[in-house]
Amino acid sequence: MARPAVQEPRLFGFRLRLNPVNERRFWNFRNNKRGYWSLHIFAVLFVLSLFAEFIANERPLVVRFEGQTYFPVLVDYPETEFGGFFPTSTDYHDPFVKELIEERGWILWPPIPYSYNTVIRDLGVPAPSPPTAQNWLGTDDQARDVVARIIYGFRISVLFGLTLTVLSSIVGIMAGAVQGYFGGWVDLGFQRFMEIWSGLPTLYLLIILASVVTPNFWWLLGLMLLFSWMALVDVVRAEFLRARNLDFVRAARALGVGNVTIMFRHILPNAMVASLTFMPFILNGSITTLTSLDFLGFGLPPGSPSLGELLAQGRNNLHAPWLGISGFLVLAVMLSLLIFIFEAVRDAFDPRKTFAALALDAAPKEQTRAPGTEGPAAARRPARPDQPDSAPEPAKERA
Amino acid sequence: MSLVEVENLSVNFGSGERDIEAVRGVSFAIDKGETLALVGESGSGKSVTALSILQLLPYPKAWHPSGSVKLDGQELMGQPDRVLRRVRGNKASMIFQEPMTSLNPLHTVERQIGEILQLHRGMTGGAIRERVLELLALVHIDDAESRLKSYPHQLSGGQRQRVMIAMALANEPDLLIADEPTTALDVTVQAQILSLIKELQVRLKMAVLLITHDLTIVRRVADRVAVMTDGLIVEQGPTEAIFTDAQHAYTRHLLAAEPKGAPPEADETATSVVSAADVKVHFPIQRGLLKRTVGHVKAVDGISFEIREGQTVGVVGESGSGKTTLGMALLRLLSSTGGIRFRGQDIQGWSWNKMRPLRREMQIVFQDPYGSLSPRMSVSQIIEEGLILHKIGRDAGERRELVAAALKEVGLDPSMQDRYPHEFSGGQRQRIAIARAMALKPRFVVLDEPTSALDMSVQAQIVDLLRDLQARYGLAYLFISHDLRVVRALSHEVIVMRQGKVVEQGTAERIFTAPEAAYTRSLMAAAFEITAIEPDALAS
Numbered sequence: 001m002a003r004p005a006v007q008e009p010r011l012f013g014f015r016l017r018l019n020p021v022n023e024r025r026f027w028n029f030r031n032n033k034r035g036y037w038s039l040h041i042f043a044v045l046f047v048l049s050l051f052a053e054f055i056a057n058e059r060p061l062v063v064r065f066e067g068q069t070y071f072p073v074l075v076d077y078p079e080t081e082f083g084g085f086f087p088t089s090t091d092y093h094d095p096f097v098k099e100l101i102e103e104r105g106w107i108l109w110p111p112i113p114y115s116y117n118t119v120i121r122d123l124g125v126p127a128p129s130p131p132t133a134q135n136w137l138g139t140d141d142q143a144r145d146v147v148a149r150i151i152y153g154f155r156i157s158v159l160f161g162l163t164l165t166v167l168s169s170i171v172g173i174m175a176g177a178v179q180g181y182f183g184g185w186v187d188l189g190f191q192r193f194m195e196i197w198s199g200l201p202t203l204y205l206l207i208i209l210a211s212v213v214t215p216n217f218w219w220l221l222g223l224m225l226l227f228s229w230m231a232l233v234d235v236v237r238a239e240f241l242r243a244r245n246l247d248f249v250r251a252a253r254a255l256g257v258g259n260v261t262i263m264f265r266h267i268l269p270n271a272m273v274a275s276l277t278f279m280p281f282i283l284n285g286s287i288t289t290l291t292s293l294d295f296l297g298f299g300l301p302p303g304s305p306s307l308g309e310l311l312a313q314g315r316n317n318l319h320a321p322w323l324g325i326s327g328f329l330v331l332a333v334m335l336s337l338l339i340f341i342f343e344a345v346r347d348a349f350d351p352r353k354t355f356a357a358l359a360l361d362a363a364p365k366e367q368t369r370a371p372g373t374e375g376p377a378a379a380r381r382p383a384r385p386d387q388p389d390s391a392p393e394p395a396k397e398r399a
Numbered sequence: 400m401s402l403v404e405v406e407n408l409s410v411n412f413g414s415g416e417r418d419i420e421a422v423r424g425v426s427f428a429i430d431k432g433e434t435l436a437l438v439g440e441s442g443s444g445k446s447v448t449a450l451s452i453l454q455l456l457p458y459p460k461a462w463h464p465s466g467s468v469k470l471d472g473q474e475l476m477g478q479p480d481r482v483l484r485r486v487r488g489n490k491a492s493m494i495f496q497e498p499m500t501s502l503n504p505l506h507t508v509e510r511q512i513g514e515i516l517q518l519h520r521g522m523t524g525g526a527i528r529e530r531v532l533e534l535l536a537l538v539h540i541d542d543a544e545s546r547l548k549s550y551p552h553q554l555s556g557g558q559r560q561r562v563m564i565a566m567a568l569a570n571e572p573d574l575l576i577a578d579e580p581t582t583a584l585d586v587t588v589q590a591q592i593l594s595l596i597k598e599l600q601v602r603l604k605m606a607v608l609l610i611t612h613d614l615t616i617v618r619r620v621a622d623r624v625a626v627m628t629d630g631l632i633v634e635q636g637p638t639e640a641i642f643t644d645a646q647h648a649y650t651r652h653l654l655a656a657e658p659k660g661a662p663p664e665a666d667e668t669a670t671s672v673v674s675a676a677d678v679k680v681h682f683p684i685q686r687g688l689l690k691r692t693v694g695h696v697k698a699v700d701g702i703s704f705e706i707r708e709g710q711t712v713g714v715v716g717e718s719g720s721g722k723t724t725l726g727m728a729l730l731r732l733l734s735s736t737g738g739i740r741f742r743g744q745d746i747q748g749w750s751w752n753k754m755r756p757l758r759r760e761m762q763i764v765f766q767d768p769y770g771s772l773s774p775r776m777s778v779s780q781i782i783e784e785g786l787i788l789h790k791i792g793r794d795a796g797e798r799r800e801l802v803a804a805a806l807k808e809v810g811l812d813p814s815m816q817d818r819y820p821h822e823f824s825g826g827q828r829q830r831i832a833i834a835r836a837m838a839l840k841p842r843f844v845v846l847d848e849p850t851s852a853l854d855m856s857v858q859a860q861i862v863d864l865l866r867d868l869q870a871r872y873g874l875a876y877l878f879i880s881h882d883l884r885v886v887r888a889l890s891h892e893v894i895v896m897r898q899g900k901v902v903e904q905g906t907a908e909r910i911f912t913a914p915e916a917a918y919t920r921s922l923m924a925a926a927f928e929i930t931a932i933e934p935d936a937l938a939s
Contacts, residue, residue, distance in 0.1 A: 247771035251835070254730060255785040256758030265784075269775040 012043070025348040035344020042337045049155035056112035056148035060092055065105040073110070093118070112136075114145035116152040116305035128313070128320040138322040140313050146323065150330050152305030157334065160221065161287035165279060167225050168286075172232030173275060177263050179233065180240025187237070194230055202227050206298050214301055224289060231282050232275055239271035273349045280342030284335050291331065307331055400472065401428035402573055402606045403452065408466030410447050410456065410630075421447045423630040424465065431573070434600065434607040436621035436638070438614065438653070440854040441825065444630040445610050449576050452608070453487050454478070471573060489519045491574035492567040494560070496582050501563055502551040508535070508562055509547040515569045534565040538595060556718070557588035561595070568599065575600070576608045581616065585717035585881060590925040593620055612854055614654065615927075618642055626650045656856035658888045660863070662711060662907070663870060665891040669707040672843050672875035673729060673761075676738035677701045680721070680728050680899075698724040699735070700899040704892070706843065709869060711876040713890030713907065715883060715922070721899040722879045726845040729877060730761055742842070759789045762836035766848035768828035772820040778831055779816035782806070785839045805838035806831075809864060826857035830864070837868060843875045850885050862888050883926040887911055895919050 009016045009026045016026065030036055048055060059072040065082055072092065079090045083100050090097055092107065101107055114120060114135075120143045123129050127143035137146035179187045202224075209215055209223060243249060244267065252262050293299035294308025307327055314324025410422040422444040429435045439445045450456050452468050454475060468475045470491060475483065495501040502511060512534060513527040522530065528547070535543035538561040551559055560580065567575055577596065581589035597620050600607050609621060617624055618638060625635040626649065634647040645651045679702075681695035698721045706712050714722045728735035731746060731754055739747045741757060749757075765771040772781055782802045785791075792798035803813035809830040820828055829849060836844055846865065850858040862885055868874060880886050886893060886907075893910045895902040895918065903916040914920050 247765040247767055248773040250732070251763065251765060251771050251832070252773075252784065254732060254758065254761075254763045255835075255839070256755045256788055257784065265776075266773050269773075 012040075028350070029344050029348035032344035032347050035340045035342075035347070038337045038340035039344070042334075042341060045154065045334075045337075046158060049151055049158070052151045052155055053115075055110055056114060056116070056145070056151050057110045058093060058113065058115045058118040059090075060107045060109050060113075062108040063092075063101060063105065064107075065101050093121075112145060112148050112151075114148045116149045117144065117303055118148070119143050120145065128317055128323060130320070131322055137326045138320065140310070140323060141317055141320075146310070146326055149305045149310060150307070150326060153307040153310065154330060154334065156217070156300070156305060157287050157290060157307055160217065160290050161283050161338075164221055164224055164228060164286040165283040167221075168228040168282060169232055169275065169279060171225070171229035173236050173268070173271075175229065176233040176236025177240055177268065177271075180237040181244055181259065181263050181267065183241065183244075194233065198227070198230055200227070203298075206293065210298050215299070216301060220290065220293070220299065224286065228282065228286065231285075232278055235274045235278055236271050239274050240267055243267045243270055273346070276342070276346050276349050280339050280346075283338055283342070287335065287338075402431050402471055403427075403429040403608070404467075404469040405448075405452065406467045406469075408448065408451060408468065409464045410444070410451055410461055411464055412461050421461075421630055422451070425627070425630075425632050427625050427632065427635060429574070429606040429608060431606055432600065432604045433623065434597075434609055434621045436609045436611060436617040436624045437627060438611060438617055438624055439627035440612055440653075440856065443627045445627045446578055448627070449493075449578055449608060449610050452574075452576065453491060453493065454483050455487075455493075485519075488515050488567075488572075489570045490572055491576065492570070492572045493576045493578065494563050494567050494580045496579040502559060504551050506550070507547065508549050508551075508554075511551075511562065512566050512569055515566055519570050530569070531565075534569055535562075537568065537599065538562075538565045540565075555588075556584050557591060560584060560588075560592050564592075564595065564599070568603070571603060572605060574606045574608065576610070578610045579612070580609075582611070582613070586883070586925040587717065587921060589616075596620070614642075614657075614855070619928075626653065653856065656859050658850070658855075658859045658862040658885045660866070660888050662866065662889055662891055663709075665710055665906075666707070669709055669873075670742075671705050671707050671740075672742060673877070674703075674705040674738075674740045675729060676703050676740075678703070678725065678728055678735050678737035678739060680724050680733060680735045697899045699728060701737070702894070702896075702901055703737075704894060704904065706875040706877060708842075708875055709873040710891045711869065711878050711889050713878045713880065713886040713893045714896060715880065715886055715893060716896035717881060717922075719898075720896040722881075722896055723847055724899075725896070726763065726847050726877055726879050730763060730845055732763075756789075759785070759791075759839045760841050761843045761845075762839060762841040763845040763847060764829075764832050764836050764849045766851050768825050768832055768852060771832050772828055774820055777817050777819055778802075778806070781820070781831065782816070782835050782838050785835065789839060791839070801838060802834075805834040808837055808868070809834045810860075824857075825853050826860065829853060829857075829861055833861075833864065833868075840872070841874070843877070845877045845879070847879045848881070851880065851882060858885060865889060883911075883923065895922070 009023055009030075011026075016023075053073060054061065057073055061071070061073050063070040063072055063082075070077055070081070072090065076089050078084075079086045079088060079097060082090060082097060084090065084097055092098065092101075093113075098107070120127075120135070120139060123139065123143055127139050128141045129135065129139045129143070131138040135145050135147070137150070139145055140149065175190065179190045206215070206220075206223060209219065213219060215223075240263070249262060249266055252266050257266075290299060291306070291308035291311070294304075294306040295312045296308075297312070299308055300306050307330060310323060310327040311331075314320070314327055317323055405428070406426045408422060408425045409420065412419045412421055425444075425448055427435065427437075437445045437448065447456065447461075451461075451463065451466075452470070452475070454468075463476065466476060470486065473486075475486065506514075509528065509531050512531045513522075516522045516527050516530055531547065532543050535546060540546055540558060540561055546554075546558075551562075554562065564580075575596075580596065581592050584592060593616060596607065596609075599605070609617070611617060621638050623636065624638050624641045625632045626641070626647065627633070628649050634641065634645065634650045641650060642654065645654055678699060679697070680699040681697050683692040684694045684696060685691065686693045700721075702725060704712055714725060716722050724733060727733040729739060731739070731749065735747075737747070738745060741761065746754065746757065776784075779799065779802045782805055783798050786798050786801055792801050799816075802816055806813045806816060811827060811830050811834065815823075820831065823831065829852075833849070849865070850861050853861065865876070866889060869876060876889070878886060878889050890907045892905070893907045894904045895910065895916065897918055903910060903914065903919045910919065911923070914923055
């Protein structure tokens with residue numbers, strides 16, 4: 001509990017308004033230094049990659065031409081605008097166009113003047129070309145800049161992973177909740193269905209799909225979702241089976257509370273820790289699956305920026321080690337950061353840490369004398385169901 | 400020289416600012432063949448004291464700023480694990496409160512006890528078996544031979560505690576530490592276990608350190624008493640002296656804390672709120688592939704009674720007698736057969752939706768104040784839930800006032816309503832649970848052992864509170880408890896249950912002054928005098 005006495009919970013400089021439990025969770029999260037810094041690093045990388053178009057683009061950010069300001073990154077301008085011959089979109093890398101503009105104005109390029117699909121024609125050496133000052137990590141075998149592809153690939157991987165995780169968690173938690181809460185025939189039937197369903201070979205389905213439609217982001221997401229929701233069901237189901245007979249659930253039932261409310265207001269918050277423990281693995285699993293599909297060539301359509309495709313190129317071009325090495329490093333760093341962050345999140349939601357620490361916090365407020373604690377004996381009350389949130393008794397009765 | 404000498408023992412948890420002083424400079428000694436009772440309420444540091452004798456605390460989170468513990472002249476404080484392991488279970492052993500969790504569920508009785516013999520004595524095979532049989536005979540387990548292969552779940556609570564004691568005695572220790580050895584047991588079993596410990600102590604000339612919160616037990620078995628509160632021993636002396644002439648204010652407070660008083664006079668003409676006619680709850684036992692019903696577990700078997708406005712029916716019985724099942728059946732939370740009438744309406748067989756408006760008028764308070772409040776909801780959310788559900792109070796502001804009023808009614812500060820359950824003590828949590836029920840202004844409340852998990856003095860406060868609420872609102876209570884003292888303080892009518900059936904039923908006065916059934920008499924003896932009478936009648 002190495003936190004200063006008076007300090008507000010702040011994240012990225014924003015003051016957070018939290019109730020005591022969430023505030024304690026926040027401090028638990030803060031106390032996991034590795035996770036906390038991973039979150040910062042990841043947030044910076046992710047936000048940067050969200051604005052990839054402004055960092056790596058074949059179009060300039062700003063063009064000043066004949067006293068007028070153009071924003072090619074946002075708007076499509078025909079070449080004729082700058083005195084060219086064709087009414088098609090301007091190719092700003094064309095030396096002729098460059099010359100035209102620079103004669104009567106200037107061009108502001110993004111830090112990396114290539115997009116993920118820009119084929120660099122003036123390399124001078126055969127592609128894949130090694131790292132240079134121009135192409136920081138070299139180019140791939142189709143003469144495209146590796147850094148640009150990594151930035152876009154990172155974005156698509158993370159977005160795919162997060163979307164798939166959120167969607168499959170929602171479906172998984174709902175399915176698990178229904179099974180665990182109602183039990184009996186619902187549970188039995190659903191479990192058998194899942195056994196059969198999980199036996200379906202995902203990869204074959206993807207290959208079949210690829211022959212019918214051109215798989216894009218959403219097709220892949222949908223198909224993966226059909227199978228990935230099952231990861232959470234068992235844990236959530238077990239938590240609901242356990243919690244549905246706890247006293248506070250029975251008390252709610254005696255109040256006349258309906259099933260749906262009991263499930264979501266009373267039991268689900270208690271099942272969140274178990275779910276959160278699994279989420280980093282689902283997230284990383286999703287990202288890895290997308291990468292491996294791309295690696296095998298069954299993933300995103302050809303030409304898409306993808307880390308899996310970069311790895312495949314690295315394998316095909318062993319004489320160009322910068323491809324494989326950069327692909328590997330990006331994946332390793334991304335997956336590790338995500339695991340570290342979620343480890344800290346899990347710590348934050350761990351009721352043992354949260355409530356034990358809160359009890360310590362609360363105790364001195366209630367009485368000035370040091371409160372006694374029964375230590376391990378607190379867990380041995382008569383007829384007490386095995387509950388996760390057993391906090392040591394904070395203070396003696398003072399009524 | 401005494402066998403055990405504890406001097407100026409202190410225990411702290413944590414370090415730095417958040418340090419908690421659990422025990423502050425405690426000294427006591429126990430002679431050979433003597434029983435010292437360490438008495439105190441939960442949180443007083445009595446268990447921590449006992450655990451630190453054998454250095455069993457979670458070090459290094461716990462640490463000792465000062466103190467020395469000598470067993471038979473040997474200093475134990477700060478000894479390496481290797482030395483301590485030779486003492487634990489050998490020269491000094493422990494019995495814990497919960498026999499179900501203290502035994503390994505996957506080990507047979509023979510393996511359970513044999514392990515200690517093997518560890519400390521290096522015994523093997525046949526020798527172990529012989530000694531285990533001897534020990535089982537010592538703790539009066541019948542048919543010991545066939546019990547060797549039993550697993551803990553096949554034994555009753557009392558038998559499990561006997562096995563625990565056999566384990567503790569396996570190496571003929573000089574010191575036996577019993578940490579609330581009978582709290583989790585029924586009263587009749589409690590009496591048997593205590594007389595067993597007493598008998599063994601005399602026979603083996605052990606010193607016993609008994610940790611308990613129950614003064615009745617202390618009076619019966621202890622030679623000397625040490626009273627603990629807030630990590631200090633405030634008073635120490637021979638049992639008789641403490642009970643007749645307590646010096647310290649806290650000891651006197653503890654002695655006076657028993658739930659007492661009697662319910663107000665019953666009004667025979669009051670209108671009936673709930674009546675039950677021949678209520679039965681049978682759980683089918685199904686066997687085989689086709690789930691054929693081969694029989695029934697008769698949890699509640701034909702019980703009839705009536706509860707009038709402002710009156711209490713107490714249901715008494717040991718665990719497994721069907722008390723709680725009866726309460727759940729009356730609230731229609733469990734399906735049953737037989738007639739259940741609530742304020743003149745026959746509610747038997749009503750659907751969940753049809754029952755819903757009535758839920759407001761019939762409420763329940765559970766035993767365990769730790770389990771019955773959702774740990775992730777604030778106090779106001781917990782109490783407000785019923786109000787929202789039954790559309791009481793127009794808006795959030797009005798509901799907040801109703802919640803505050805309910806908290807005030809149960810003697811809690813209304814400003815506490817934004818706190819979370821873990822910030823409250825057991826007694827306060829039970830008050831919150833009562834407030835949750837009372838906020839709906841019910842007419843009938845099932846109280847399912849509301850005081851069992853609480854300290855004695857807190858029990859008395861809760862009983863007073865319940866009686867007060869009943870007088871004010873004319874509530875009808877069904878009071879379920881195994882604790883006869885609490886039942887006597889609240890009930891107008893008493894039902895004694897055993898294995899789902901009524902053993903005896905009548906006015907509280909008659910049952911407590913002139914019990915007719917033998918079973919009732921043995922319950923009374925066990926509860927009020929802690930003597931085990933007619934144990935054969937209870938063996939089943």
